[in-house]
Amino acid sequence: GLTPVESAAFGRPCVVPRARGYLDHVVEEVSGLFYDGTVDGLEEALERTLGLVWKPADLMAQANRYHPTVFADRLIDIIEDVTR
Secondary structure (H helix, E strand, O other): OOOHHHHHHOOOOEEEEOOOOHHHHOOEOOOEEEEOOOHHHHHHHHHHHHHOOOOHHHHHHHHHOOOHHHHHHHHHHHHHHHHO
């Protein structure tokens, strides 16, 4: 399956449990929806996706935050700040 970042890179939202790394990679109602880990919660979140307007450009912009060159540039900035 696609990870949340890969899903966003393709302009598609995801529905994920409100837990662990998903909290770092998904922005509620921008790149996906969270659910509480229950079957009922999943069903509700999936139904909510149908009522929202998802903007592929917003999803792809969210995913771009994790592009390797963006990550490397951010890391270099942090290292430069620390070593000054």
